Amino acid sequence: MNFESLGIEKASCDALKKRGIKEPTSVQQSVIPSILEGKDLIAQSATGTGKTLAFLLPLIQKADASISQLQGLILVPTRELALQIAEVAKPLAALYEIELMAIYGGKRTADQEKKLEKKPQLIVATPGRLMDHISQGNIDLTTTGTFILDEADQLLLAGFKPDIEAIILQIPGNRQTLFFSATLPPKIKKMAYRYTYQPEHYTAAVTASNQPAISQEIVPTNDRQKFPALQIVLNEDNPFLAIVFCRTKRRANELHAKMKKYKFNADVIHSDIAQNKRERILKQFRKGDLQFLIATDVAARGLDINFVTHIYNFDMPESADTYIHRIGRTGRAGATGYSCTFVTEEDTAILRAIENRTKRAIQRRSVKIGNK
Numbered sequence: 001m002n003f004e005s006l007g008i009e010k011a012s013c014d015a016l017k018k019r020g021i022k023e024p025t026s027v028q029q030s031v032i033p034s035i036l037e038g039k040d041l042i043a044q045s046a047t048g049t050g051k052t053l054a055f056l057l058p059l060i061q062k063a064d065a066s067i068s069q070l071q072g073l074i075l076v077p078t079r080e081l082a083l084q085i086a087e088v089a090k091p092l093a094a095l096y097e098i099e100l101m102a103i104y105g106g107k108r109t110a111d112q113e114k115k116l117e118k119k120p121q122l123i124v125a126t127p128g129r130l131m132d133h134i135s136q137g138n139i140d141l142t143t144t145g146t147f148i149l150d151e152a153d154q155l156l157l158a159g160f161k162p163d164i165e166a167i168i169l170q171i172p173g174n175r176q177t178l179f180f181s182a183t184l185p186p187k188i189k190k191m192a193y194r195y196t197y198q199p200e201h202y203t204a205a206v207t208a209s210n211q212p213a214i215s216q217e218i219v220p221t222n223d224r225q226k227f228p229a230l231q232i233v234l235n236e237d238n239p240f241l242a243i244v245f246c247r248t249k250r251r252a253n254e255l256h257a258k259m260k261k262y263k264f265n266a267d268v269i270h271s272d273i274a275q276n277k278r279e280r281i282l283k284q285f286r287k288g289d290l291q292f293l294i295a296t297d298v299a300a301r302g303l304d305i306n307f308v309t310h311i312y313n314f315d316m317p318e319s320a321d322t323y324i325h326r327i328g329r330t331g332r333a334g335a336t337g338y339s340c341t342f343v344t345e346e347d348t349a350i351l352r353a354i355e356n357r358t359k360r361a362i363q364r365r366s367v368k369i370g371n372k
Helices: 008-018 025-036 051-062 079-095 109-116 125-134 152-157 163-167 185-196 225-235 249-261 274-288 319-327 346-358
Strands: 041-044 072-074 100-103 124-125 146-151 178-180 200-203 213-222 241-246 268-269 292-295 310-313 339-343
Touching: 008 051, 008 079, 025 041, 025 051, 025 200, 041 185, 051 079, 051 146, 072 163, 079 100, 079 124, 079 274, 100 109, 100 125, 100 163, 109 125, 109 268, 124 125, 125 163, 152 163, 152 178, 152 185, 163 185, 163 200, 178 185, 225 241, 225 310, 225 339, 249 268, 249 292, 268 274, 274 292, 310 319, 319 339, 319 346
Parallel strands: 041 178, 041 200, 072 124, 072 146, 100 124, 146 178, 213 339, 241 292, 241 310, 268 292, 310 339
Antiparallel strands: none
16 A cells, blocks of 8 residues: 555655655555545544644645635644654645644744734644734634644643643634544543544554553662662663663762763753753754763653663653553554663652553563662
8 A cells, every 4th residue: 555545745755765665564454545525534643653744744735825824733742742743744835835834932022923924824832922913913713624633642641631721621622633642531531622622543552561662661769779770770871872861860960970970971851951962962863973861751741762772760650551551652553663661769750650551570680789
């Protein structure tokens, strides 16, 4: 099967081929025809399965360059994800002379106001900054024909539900609505059904529980020995590119200081890091100039970085769903990956929840710390 057989026009297909993308993934095969037909959709699909192109290709193809008004809105939880989607979309949108704009916090509102004067047909945005522009009269949602929530579960976890509902109320009722979410807990399903009309459903086959490409291990330890254990593991593995997750910004900063002291090639991102610095750090990481990226869950949501080979959970995540999101940063697009989680006695309950959620007992990894 190829993209043309799904209804994607030749110009887009040729552009994809130049990027080495010739065959659609499972999620693309399943949802592109439905989106082109204008149907609503509830899709459970982890990052790394090709969902971004699954909604971008039909969205761009359906947009009308001759109409200078907003036609499609993509809502995402983080600035990084907004930038990633815009980076993928803009070359494809240019083929059809479609104006696409990313709107997110950390940039001057005045600069974004000037770009909005061009009346983009497509916008990818974070909820907070989008609400700012709506309140200032810079954006009119009443012409939006397609509304997409990407990483819908993460949007709700981040507390954006009031903003999302306020945004939806301003979009026409006859819109097309697409929900994409890596997990579908009850609150996500409730919202999805509330704002869609006779939606089609798609569930990706790839999840943390059945994805053999990601090898998972845990290291039993305590908080005092956790960093020495991490040192040993990182030196043994010597990963190509790795993300190290911490639960809080303070923990991430402390770990960064320790890793710098011991000469690890690492930097840190979280919500207190200035946006321009975060973008610079992520660019260095993507280029391979950094080996280790220390991150909180908020900062790393939706990150799509090729060639991440290892995930280290220095702190246990707060939920099984968050664990799935974290380890989904590796083993992408058929590649192999590895995750290692450092577990203390206090983490026993969440470890049990993760093993129940993934339906597998996670293998223990022995680390000899010695007298450190």
